[in-house]
Amino acid sequence: MKGAVFTEFIEFVEETYGFDTADIMLEPDSDNEKIYTQAGNYPFTELVTLVLSVHETEKVEIEEILYKFGVYLFGKLVHMAPFLVKGSQSSFEVISKVDTYIHIEVKKLYPEADLPKFKVIKFETNHLEMLYSSDKQLEILAKGLMIGASNYFHETIVVDYKIVSEEPHTVIFTVDKI
Numbered sequence: 001m002k003g004a005v006f007t008e009f010i011e012f013v014e015e016t017y018g019f020d021t022a023d024i025m026l027e028p029d030s031d032n033e034k035i036y037t038q039a040g041n042y043p044f045t046e047l048v049t050l051v052l053s054v055h056e057t058e059k060v061e062i063e064e065i066l067y068k069f070g071v072y073l074f075g076k077l078v079h080m081a082p083f084l085v086k087g088s089q090s091s092f093e094v095i096s097k098v099d100t101y102i103h104i105e106v107k108k109l110y111p112e113a114d115l116p117k118f119k120v121i122k123f124e125t126n127h128l129e130m131l132y133s134s135d136k137q138l139e140i141l142a143k144g145l146m147i148g149a150s151n152y153f154h155e156t157i158v159v160d161y162k163i164v165s166e167e168p169h170t171v172i173f174t175v176d177k178i
């Protein structure tokens with residue numbers, strides 16, 4: 001997984017849960033200090049370890065951490081690559097273009113990126129349905145990113161999802177604009 005995701009996660013933990021929680025996460029014992037660079041690439045299991053550390057220190061649900069991180073991450077990703085949303089007027093436009101445009105451009109910038117699949121199955125003015133599939137099972141992060149997109153466009157959306165298959169891990173998202 002891209003180093004940028006790790007460096008953003010560290011900033012997110014510092015801002016949301018404080019420096020002490022971030023320190024425990026990055027230095028779980030005196031001879032083990034975790035360092036990540038934006039240009040690096042790290043195993044997904046490393047991110048899981050960091051999330052679990054925050055979960056244990058803060059006694060907050062893993063889902064809550066990943067959801068909040070998704071909301072936070074959208075703004076940071078857009079800051080890193082503003083051209084990706086430049087022509088878009090709404091969150092639906094961005095969300096529906098994740099697979100066919102945004103992540104394609106991401107892959108050009110970072111060929112090592114391992115990205116999920118997002119297929120639009122229904123696109124109406126105020127209602128969107130998409131299928132997400134990824135062995136990382138990060139649908140809650142995806143939900144956070146979608147809400148982050150709606151915040152960016154000052155809109156209100158409601159995001160629901162349901163797991164429809166375990167192998168491959170596939171989730172149906174319904175997104176409603178209100």
Ligand code: HEM
Nearest residue numbers: 001002077081106113114115116134136138142145146149
């Ligand atoms: C609402 C919009 C978006 C959604 C729903 C979305 C969804 C996701 C999800 C769920 C992942 C985790 C990987 C997985 O599930 O397998 C991911 C990874 C990623 N996304 Fe997006 N994304 C969005 C927008 C963006 C934007 C605007 C960028 C701009 C740079 C971006 C760049 C990335 C990168 C760099 C990764 C990490 C890939 C890796 O580490 O290998 N995404 N995205």
